[in-house]
Amino acid sequence: MNQSPWVGRVVRGLVLLVFALFFFFPLWSMLDFSTKDFVTGGRTGDHWRALVENDQLRRAILTSLELAGLTVVLMLTLLLPTMIWVRLRVPQATRLVEFLCLLPLTVPPLVIVVGINGVYSWVNYFFGGSPLTLTFVYVILVLPFAYRALDAALSAIDVTTLAEAARSLGASWLVVIGRVVAPNVVSGVFSAAFISIALVLGEFTFASLMHFDTLPNVIVLLGKGDTGASMAAALATMILTALLLIALSLLDRRRSERN
Amino acid sequence: MTRLSRVMPALGLLPFLAYVVIFMVIPTINVAIGAFQDNDGVFTGANISGLFDATMMTTLWRSVQVSAVSAVLGAILGTVLAAVIVTAPATSLLRRGVMALTSVFAQFGGVTLAFAFIATVGAQGILTVLLADHGGFDLYGDGWLYGVRGLILVYLYFQIPLMVVVFVPALEGLRPQWREAAVSLGASRRQYLTQVAVPLLRPAFLGSVLLLFANAFAAYATAAALVSQGQIILPLMIRAGLTSEVLLGRQHLAYAIALEMIIVVAIVMVAYALLLRRTSRWLR
């Protein structure tokens, strides 16, 4: 049964090549599409310029970026103190918080969006009808992923000892959470932020069914009239998402190597 | 300790709990209740029985088909890719690179992914044009990309990497010592594979298939951006129920379909959790 090593290597190389084709050919197609001049058949940068020049597209990009930022801020202010607090003072609630955070994996966004009208009439009432109100549901959307990232980082440090030391020096709970524990989980915070941004930039279900003009929504809209620009926007989104997620995996590795 | 000081720490969780209740639990409860109501809020079983009419059953079946085929194919191909990576040294650039990329691709989906495939095998797609010009092969055909077969192909783009992400840890858990032990007891490579490795990995593999199934079953954005003709899967049926300007008053049918989706996904996820528990007992 012993094969010579080079046969194995060739087979492995071929397998990898086939997978690489499947995953990269569509990306290359998008690049080709987004630089094609449909009239002359030559190359053009017009579709990419549309990302800043097309008013609708530019506004959608800004909306999506703002949403990503707001989601990160709200997610961190909600989740990080809660998770630290659970570790320090109410460990009995660990299971409950974990369950709730992972629940969105079982309840698809599509289901939440179907049932959210009543809640959003209140959101509209208090905050207005701006697309940025999507932040509230986006925090739910990113919850499982943000939870995992923060949980991994918190598990890596001894939160209780840190907190006890700080408390014995007279620090308040707020100071403990904000100034003592949080700075020690910066890599977890970044991981949580990156994955959240990546998810928000690509989110379509909530935005389209709740009728807000975010980037993915406008990409679909433009796809019906200006395919080149919508391809450029789609590819740009993919590249940005990929960069964020690669940065995330680098952070993860640094953390696991440190431990 | 007074009663108050014992309750106080738990109060710290209130903001989080309230938030999750408002934006996740209440909408879900709304769906569950709305599935049993008509447009005027009167309780009725009509929506639920509507789930069992012929069209809806066909749609459910197609949904299961897309999810199951993309899950099984994704799991098999993902295992192949995972095996190739795992046999490379842990520190090699190849292994790190592929792992990083798969975690990226596993997150791709939705609108951008649909567009990537339209650019590749759509009517004007690069591959379509290439094959038509050289060899006159008609890849586009009857527009299969916009149907069940197209969905399966596109879903594989995130199913395979997801499989790699969840299955590589299980492969890594196979300890070399076990293999050495088997070999020293006189087992051949084939015997090791069929009698040790495969039985050990089976629960992890099946669990991953279930996870992939749920992942595909709940996916909406990719299909919504790709398919515009005919509500071929349940998520698109929900869209039609909410937005159709032709068939009116079916919002509550959409609630019932949403409830059906939660139930299917929940069953699959519970089965997944059970299998996961079994795997973690073996591979620690």
Place this chain on the structure above:
Amino acid sequence: MKIRSALVALTALATVSALAACSAPEKKQDSATADAASAASAKDFGGMDKLVAAAKKEGALNVIALPPDWANYGKVIEGFKAKYGIKVNSAQPDASSQEEIDAAKQLKGRDTAPDVFDVGQAVALANLDLFAPYEVETWTDIPSAFKQANGSAVNDYGGFMALGYDAGKVPAITSLDDLMKPAFKGKVALNGDPTQANAALNAVRMVSMAKGGSASEAAPGVDFFKQLKKAGNFVPVDATDETILSGQTPVVFNWDYLNAAMTAKLPTWKVFVPAGSPVAGYYFQAISKDAVHPAAARLWEEYLYSDEGQNLWLQGGARPVRADAMSKAGTIDKASYDKLPPVSGVPTLPTPQDDAAFADYLGKNWAKAIG
């Protein structure tokens, strides 16, 4: 402790659920807005001048689901802006009629809520209670079959269903059965899904009637598309200007005014209408009862039904509802009027009952036919 915290959580949950179960209260309108919102004609403002002044004071108008290339809407919006200096916020140009209504309910009381609607028959008649009755100055020109008696929803423009095709890409079409030929492989498309979009539903209706069905019978049409799909000629792609120009959907069933707009862009775009009774479809205009800019909304209606607005429809290839009266009065844009494709046979104006029966059959059978 565990039990207590659970109790606390439960109480909180109960309170919040109770709050969220009912929807939010409405914001109060000021008195000028309230007056405008109850005006049933320009007279209630004290004449057109007062209406214009009130609308200008509001300064903006929220419209929804108006694609610029649909029946000349781009020019109509520009014309309104230029004439009155009122800003027009156009939201979700691609939305369906039902989504217009949903947006109005969802955004009720917000400054982004739609002021006016342009909806298909089924949605209009199902939501009359959301519309504010209003009679435009030219009310008497509108035939009574085309309006709700109290003015809550009024037909504005319409057209006939037709089959458009790019003569540069496919052979000339002389009968519907031509579409089954191999030359049309992967080339025939609809403008939307018939179980979701009005235009696509009427396309199936046109085929149905050409195949011997009535306005309420969908079966012959569905059978036709089933065979078309079997022959591999039906493409499951939403036809848009882009798909037509790129050659992806060289044959599209659509309203004749949308075909006319296409011919302007693509000279080889030809139109075929099967013999028999042509299928007519008119869209309804309506004012939201909860309009944020009630005066501007009413001025918009006045503009749409004015000679100027009606002639803009005509220039877009659509048939304005006041065409007969304007033709008699000599105010119609004669050149554009004469350019409309001639109509042979008695037009079919589907009733709400026809629509309901037709849609019901589609809901049960469309997915099966083309799946």
